[in-house]
Amino acid sequence: MTVAVLWFRKSLRLHDNGALTWACSSDEVDSILPIFIFDEEELRGEGGGLGFNRLNFISQSLRDLDNRLSDNLGLRLRIFSGNYLEVLGNIRQHLEGEKICLAYEYCSEPRLRNSEVTLEDWSRISDDFRTKSFPARHTLLDIEEVVGSKEFKKPKSMKDMEIIFRRHLDVNSLGFYDVGDPLPVPNSSKSMNTVNLSGSVMEISDLESSIMRIYPGREDDVQYFTGGETEALERLREKVTDRVQFVNDFRKPKTVSTNSKDDPREPSTTGLSPYLSSGCLSARMLWRECEKSYLTGSHTKPPESLHGQMMFREMFYLLSRTVENWDSDVGNESCIEVEWDEFDREKITAWETGNTGYPYIDAMMRQLDKTGWMHHLGRHAVSCFLTRGQLWQNWTHGRDVFERKLLDSDWALNNGNWLWLAGVAPFSMPYYRIYNPCPDSKSSLNVETVNADFIRYWVPELRSFPSKYIFEPHLAPASVQRTSNCIIGEDYPLPIVDRKLSRKENLIRFKSSIQT
DNA sequence: GGATCCGTTGTAGCT
DNA sequence: AAGCTACAACGGATC
Numbered sequence: 001m002t003v004a005v006l007w008f009r010k011s012l013r014l015h016d017n018g019a020l021t022w023a024c025s026s027d028e029v030d031s032i033l034p035i036f037i038f039d040e041e042e043l044r045g046e047g048g049g050l051g052f053n054r055l056n057f058i059s060q061s062l063r064d065l066d067n068r069l070s071d072n073l074g075l076r077l078r079i080f081s082g083n084y085l086e087v088l089g090n091i092r093q094h095l096e097g098e099k100i101c102l103a104y105e106y107c108s109e110p111r112l113r114n115s116e117v118t119l120e121d122w123s124r125i126s127d128d129f130r131t132k133s134f135p136a137r138h139t140l141l142d143i144e145e146v147v148g149s150k151e152f153k154k155p156k157s158m159k160d161m162e163i164i165f166r167r168h169l170d171v172n173s174l175g176f177y178d179v180g181d182p183l184p185v186p187n188s189s190k191s192m193n194t195v196n197l198s199g200s201v202m203e204i205s206d207l208e209s210s211i212m213r214i215y216p217g218r219e220d221d222v223q224y225f226t227g228g229e230t231e232a233l234e235r236l237r238e239k240v241t242d243r244v245q246f247v248n249d250f251r252k253p254k255t256v257s258t259n260s261k262d263d264p265r266e267p268s269t270t271g272l273s274p275y276l277s278s279g280c281l282s283a284r285m286l287w288r289e290c291e292k293s294y295l296t297g298s299h300t301k302p303p304e305s306l307h308g309q310m311m312f313r314e315m316f317y318l319l320s321r322t323v324e325n326w327d328s329d330v331g332n333e334s335c336i337e338v339e340w341d342e343f344d345r346e347k348i349t350a351w352e353t354g355n356t357g358y359p360y361i362d363a364m365m366r367q368l369d370k371t372g373w374m375h376h377l378g379r380h381a382v383s384c385f386l387t388r389g390q391l392w393q394n395w396t397h398g399r400d401v402f403e404r405k406l407l408d409s410d411w412a413l414n415n416g417n418w419l420w421l422a423g424v425a426p427f428s429m430p431y432y433r434i435y436n437p438c439p440d441s442k443s444s445l446n447v448e449t450v451n452a453d454f455i456r457y458w459v460p461e462l463r464s465f466p467s468k469y470i471f472e473p474h475l476a477p478a479s480v481q482r483t484s485n486c487i488i489g490e491d492y493p494l495p496i497v498d499r500k501l502s503r504k505e506n507l508i509r510f511k512s513s514i515q516t
Numbered sequence: 517g518g519a520t521c522c523g524t525t526g527t528a529g530c531t
Numbered sequence: 532a533a534g535c536t537a538c539a540a541c542g543g544a545t546c
Contacts, residue, residue: 156543157523251525303524312524377525432539433526503527507539514541 004029007104013229016182016282018134019103024188031193038081045214051404052215053372057227064228158303179284224371232275239270248299264457273408316416338513340394357495363458372407383421384435395422438471461492
């Protein structure tokens with residue numbers, strides 16, 4: 001009798017799940033025990049744990065996963081909290097006398113790889129404990145295969161990525177890289193393992209109530225994105241499958257149009273990133289869905305296309321796997337040394353809470369806090385503002401805020417994007433390209449813009465402000481401030497820094513950092 | 517081997 | 532009102 005302990009880590013889904021498919025179809029497996037383990041750190045709340053939105057999203061994803069396991073396969077998900085090895089050791093004890101095979105998805109993050117070494121040791125010691133890992137379908141490429149190949153060189157640009165894709169993937173007759181078919185949701189008559197895990201298991205409802213305990217006062221927040229595979233597949237259909245023209249025309253935005261005009265919470269892009277990072281949606285499922293659209297006619301190409309966006313994602317996965325200290329500003333070959341100012345709590349807090357006095361920045365940061373999401377160009381603007389643009393603070397402080405709050409935050413990508421936007425990496429854009437925190441030149445001509453409404457929604461103090469002054473309300477005459485019911489300096493903060501002056505000074509400082 | 521080009525997405529000011 | 536130009540000017544790849 002072998003029990004397949006099916007460890008859900010990065011893929012909170014039934015489709016395209018190698019470990020699940022194996023457990024359902026293997027002759028050696030008699031019963032299945034699906035598990036998920038929270039790291040205690042993640043449930044620590046404001047003291048360094050995951051933010052409310054992320055936690056809630058994961059919790060919703062787990063509830064959906066449990067429902068789908070139950071509906072499709074008659075299985076139930078068991079949720080734990082604690083150190084991986086302790087939890088797994090505990091499960092192992094409870095299953096004493098049975099043959100165990102731990103089936104899991106391989107993860108390239110160092111934090112997660114460490115536990116694997118010990119697991120391998122366990123399986124060497126005992127015949128009753130085996131592990132079976134599956135190549136991550138979190139990415140299109142098999143990261144281990146690519147970084148292990150003789151020709152591998154760390155990619156620095158899209159050109160390099162084209163070479164890597166060509167080397168490791170076949171091109172099909174239609175000219176697309178063949179990423180392989182996503183695995184279907186498996187069928188199974190395997191039974192649920194009924195071992196009594198005596199109290200160490202968390203029910204989903206326990207998890208939900210502990211989230212509310214960790215973040216009191218947020219129970220009435222309506223989450224804009226709902227976690228889960230069901231929701232992911234629904235959004236995929238709505239935003240990709242059913243929008244052929246949008247997919248075929250997709251290119252990097254030339255102007256900053258952040259969110260949909262009808263709903264300032266709805267992204268103008270696909271909004272699928274939270275589902276990719278939590279593994280509610282498989283990357284190659286998305287890739288294939290884009291491909292279907294491309295078959296209907298002319299379409300954009302990498303790097304601008306949606307396929308191109310996904311190739312960047314692969315680049316950061318490859319780099320994060322091979323660059324030592326990827327998440328650090330020291331000992332990281334992808335990070336030049338810059339003498340950032342000392343940690344400035346006032347500046348960081350103003351930035352994090354959306355009180356810098358620059359409404360565009362503040363709107364973005366408040367949207368992040370409320371919804372867990374921000375448009376990618378907004379991310380550029382706020383991270384540039386915090387680092388080389390205006391506030392001259394170390395990028396790792398901003399990285400930490402994104403890590404806690406962004407629904408789609410992902411260790412490889414979050415660090416990669418900060419390295420890039422702080423201008424410290426070899427793959428960064430030229431450092432003298434600094435984003436304007438007040439980007440809409442039209443507003444000075446008193447033209448209504450999507451961004452003005454976006455700001456009014458997220459910074460309600462400025463609800464009645466005319467578009468002409470909405471990017472820099474402190475420049476509005478006192479009479480305008482009075483009629484708009486918002487006195488700058490009282491009802492909404494004055495700018496935390498002079499944006500033009502700090503830009504100029506920081507440009508000089510950055511230049512000298514490069515030359516030393 | 518020196519010149520030139522490029523880097524997924526710049527800004528400000530002028531006409 | 533869109534489009535041009537000047538700005539600033541790195542490092543690596545390529546020719």
